[in-house]
Amino acid sequence: MKKTYLLAASYYFYMCWDWRFSALILLITLINYVVGPQIQKAKSQAQKKFWLTLSLASSLGILAYFKYLNFFIESANELLQEFGFTSELPILNIVLPIGISFYTFQSISYSLDIYRERVEPVSSLRDFALFVSFFPQLVAGPIVRSSYFLPQLDNNYENTATSIEDGFALIIRGFIKKIIIADTLALHIVDPAFADPQAYSPLFLLLAIYAYSYQIYMDFSGYTDIARGVAKTLGYELQINFNRPYKAVSISNFWQRWHISMSSFFRDYLYFGLGGSKSGNVYRNLFITFLMIGVWHGAGWNFVIYGFIHASFVCLERWRRENRRRQGIDEQSFKGSRLLLQIFWIFNLVAFSRLFFRGGSLEGAVTYAQSMLQFDNQNTPVSLVGLGILAIAITAHYLPDSWTFSWKKTYSSLPSIVQSILITIITFLLIAFSSGDAPFVYFQF
Incomplete structure (x- = not known):
């Protein structure tokens, strides 16, 4: 039943x-x-x-x-x-x-x-x-x-007390990501900038590009946490969909960390179906795959260009790896300051490519990019709330996994009455912070 x-x-x-x-x-x-x-x-x-x-x-x-x-x-x-x-x-x-x-x-x-x-x-x-x-x-x-x-x-697995506790922990984390972080970034930085980019300074527009990257990550990964949490309370497991995507050291690595269920679907069923690296032209196969990933997100030339950008960089990365292999050079690795610079470089590539994502259309993306060159505009209405939440989002993303997941063990070890009180308090806080009119970003896809 x-x-x-x-x-x-x-x-x-x-x-x-x-x-x-x-x-x-x-x-x-x-x-x-x-x-x-x-x-x-x-x-x-x-x-x-x-x-x-x-x-x-x-x-x-x-x-x-x-x-x-x-x-x-x-x-x-x-x-x-x-x-x-x-x-x-x-x-x-x-x-x-x-x-x-x-x-x-x-x-x-x-x-x-x-x-x-x-x-x-x-x-x-x-x-x-x-x-x-x-x-x-x-x-x-x-x-x-x-x-x-x-x-x-x-x-027909049955849900257990442990799965219910783990599920509620994921649900709480998901709503915090969505309401406290993603919606606040949208309200204070992202939505104003993209609604009228010509009204703001290049500095504010740059900040909005970075804020949008964390908004969409917290929004989408927050939904995934809620989905996984609800499934757990019912006795079922859903796969992990994100793995710190802004720690990626290449565009290929980014897609191994971002929306894993979708990117792995295209890899296994389309890329390998086309022949992968074993049959046909591997660069053609990669290009088709990433163009389809772009188009999967929406019907518009902006999404085609989004896919084209990622396809180009993935193909370039593969060409460089193959070139190093032919020359007998070990695969490139990054450590220390080079690792930080590489992560920052890849993050910027991903963030700026999302102009075609958030701009709403090809024209919207172009208008936003042009507005970033209006250096005579000094309007930078940055709120402390927006900056503070962005700082929290960045910090939470780059903290070690052992730090950010230790709270779940602490929560599970609490008596049931304490868990109930904690859930009630957090629920009221989330209701207080909620704007009530911010749907999840990926509902449109």
């Missing part, structure tokens, strides 16, 4: 946004549930590919319709205008379903894993539907693969 209740709760959770789109999750669920066994039962490789293609084309086709069709229409209109055509293709009134990128990828991971003989088809439609729609991570991840989550449903 537990799984039945969770399935009903998951669909109710999604229907609270818009009940009509629950049919969309059900459709994608049924497509992959039906196709999965057909892939396994296929008697030839050609038949297997047919059923897999059917799964991918239908699921990704639905995603493309809702997320990318208007982008294609707008791009076609611009191209037609370049050739002198005056009439335009009509823009469709399409609502982007929340979380569609996440649950679509989860669904197709099932068909792909069956095709690669990593999992067996699941017999229970209820279990598969729960895997696709599990509410803690339904709308913003982490992207859970069938090979990771379906065995948990099959074993």
Whole structure:
């Protein structure tokens, strides 16, 4: 009964946004549930590919319709205008379903894993539907693969006192990240700067770029903590999605630390599917993969450029590694001041590339960049609250893991009554700090 209740709760959770789109999750669920066994039962490789293609084309086709069709229409209109055509293709009134990128990828991971003989088809439609729609991570991840989550449903783990305590600790940490840090950075620095960049000095705009990097990290990793925490209280495990991304020493290393469930999905299913480093041109494979990572985040040329920037640097890093290997030079390592400089350099590359992310459009990103060159503008309205929270965010990110996670052990060792009082106090503080109108950043993807 537990799984039945969770399935009903998951669909109710999604229907609270818009009940009509629950049919969309059900459709994608049924497509992959039906196709999965057909892939396994296929008697030839050609038949297997047919059923897999059917799964991918239908699921990704639905995603493309809702997320990318208007982008294609707008791009076609611009191209037609370049050739002198005056009439335009009509823009469709399409609502982007929340979380569609996440649950679509989860669904197709099932068909792909069956095709690669990593999992067996699941017999229970209820279990598969729960895997696709599990509410803690339904709308913003982490992207859970069938090979990771379906065995948990099959074993039907029971939640324990320890898992509940660990879960509440993660939930508390997630809300602190979101409300105290991410929302405060947005309110005091990021939102004003990006709303009207021409009104502020280059110094304030630079500060906003750095603040946005910590806002989006605390916002997204905070949601992941909440999702993992809620899942733990229910007796299930979701994977870790972040590993101190701003400690990265290369762009490749950054993507090994940032949104791990998504980047590893593209690596395993797209990059390796294209041939990886063993088949075809590795640089072509890398470029396609990172362009798709960019486009996954949104439909717009700004996201294409975002992916292009990261693809270029990842390819450059690989070329330099291969060049060193051919010359018999050991792989480059960083220590001391060189390590700090390399981390700072990579952080700046990531932060400035997000101009195309947060700018809202290609024009918005260009306007922001141009405003950073208006050195006669001295308007720098930096608040102590904003600076203080940014300093806390930076410090928390670079502290050793053993320091930042030791509090969870302390919390778990407290008597239940003390834990309850602590949760109550923190809840009231979070309500007091909450603006009430700041959705999680990755809900839009």
